[in-house]
Amino acid sequence: MPRWLPRAMILALALIACFQLGSWAFHQLIGLLVNVLIAFFLALAIEPVVSWMAARGIRRGLATFLVFFLVVGAVAGFVAMLGSILASQIIDMVESFPEYLDSVINWSNATFHTELSRVAVQDSLLHSDWLQRYVQNSATGVLDISTTVLGGLFRLLTIFLFSFYFAADGPRLRRALCSVLPPAKQAEVLRAWEIAVDKTGGYIYSRGLMALISGVTHYILLEILAVPYAPALAIWVGLVSQFIPTIGTYLAGALPMLIAFTIDPWYAVWVLGFAVIYQQFENYMLQPKLTARTVDIHPAVAFGSVIAGTALLGAVGALIAIPAVATLQAFLGAYVRRYDVMDDARVQGGRRSGGPGDGRPVARQFWRALRTGGGPRP
Incomplete structure (x- = not known):
């Protein structure tokens, strides 16, 4: 046996063990990492206001x-x-449930010639097996709902604590990060941090302004x-339509339409038409x-980034996808060399006249040959 083989086997087993341990730790800490990521982007969003104060x-x-007190209060x-x-x-x-039930019973008796009554329907509903099973399942699900609510509150508290430390100790955090990097890398890190603050803050503030306009209208x-x-x-309508990507518009319009429908069904149609036009x-x-000046990315890129973020991190990825892509685009744009575009019709989607790709001269010769009865002229 070669001398290097046992050492190589031990090294391979150690690498596999380290990989397994790292994978296990990552899956165990994925919730904490996502909370830290949300807190970081939240700190970036409030960084301009905190720095201004x-x-x-x-x-x-x-x-x-x-700032956090105002946000939590709102x-x-x-x-x-x-x-x-x-x-x-x-x-x-x-x-109003008894009135609805009476109207349904009267319609059924008049249409299908039945002899239903409210007392009989209520007794059949109260003594039905599916209602008893539903009540039992609801009673057993109360504990699960309570656990979910407590877990959500703890997650919100974790996010707020991390974002508070990121925003309050922002200069100290940047100084600690730059202290382990050479001067050239420090400039790049600070530049990326500044772009992230501008893009994330601009995204939040532009969305807030659009939410205000949407809410007022x-x-x-x-x-x-x-x-x-x-x-x-x-x-x-203003908050949900702007801060929930992709499906926020539909969720925002559903509640006003439902309440308007209880007054007059035509009011729901008016609300729907206005929401679509707006x-x-x-x-x-x-x-x-x-x-244009805050998050200047193409709509197709924004839509694709939201889909990719949702696939990776769910609702969290959908929320932070657009500012993250805008930050990456702005950061990489500084290192991409751009040239002046030549004056050519093909840039605007047209064709160059008289060039190899233009079929008009060949077409003219063909029609001339058909009229004269001969072949195309040289």
Whole structure:
């Protein structure tokens, strides 16, 4: 046996063991890594505001706390308004359920000549097997729901703590990172960090402005139609349509349409038509102007990045995909050498006249040959 073979076998087994250990640790820590990634992008989003407040004499820790306090307060107020809407709608549905049941029973008796009554229907529903099974499953699922809620609260707390430290200790973190790199690499890291802050902050602020415009326009429509809870519904439409990629527009319009339908079915049609028209106005007029200087990426690239981010990290990847791709594009754009484009019609999608790819001279000779009865002239 060669002397190097046992040593090579031990080295190979050690590498396999290290790979297995690293893979196991990565899968165990994937949740924490995703939370840290979300916290990092959240810290990048609030970095301009924190730096602006710190430049005016406010300590970074206090400035970060104030920003987070405002964000948490706004989110809590939004959730409270949305909860009040849902609670009132549920109460109205429960109170009007006997009327709905009577109307359905009367329609069934008049159409199918049955002899149903509300008491008989209620008794059959209360003593049905599927209702008892549903109640049992709901009772056993309460613990699972409570565990999910507690896990979500703990995850939010983890994200806020990490993002608070990233934003409050941003200069110290950059200094620690640059201390282990040579000067040339330090400049590149700081440049990438600055681009990430600009792109992420610009994305959040442009989305916030579009959410404000969308909320105001939908609020005017809901007030004209006299739909209840118009302010809360307008806030819902603005935030959900802008900060949930791809499907946010449909989720945002579903709730106002449902509430408008309870008043008049035609109101739901009006809300749907307005949402479709406004979406086209936003996509082709409003969004290109607001995001031209902040997140200037092609719509197809943005859509593909959202799909790729969703496939990799789910909803988290969909949220951070666009600012991440915009940061990468801006960073790589500094190292790509660009040239002046030649004045050629083919650049604009046309064809060069008289060139090898132009078939017009050959076509003229062909038609001339058909008219004269001879072959094409040289």
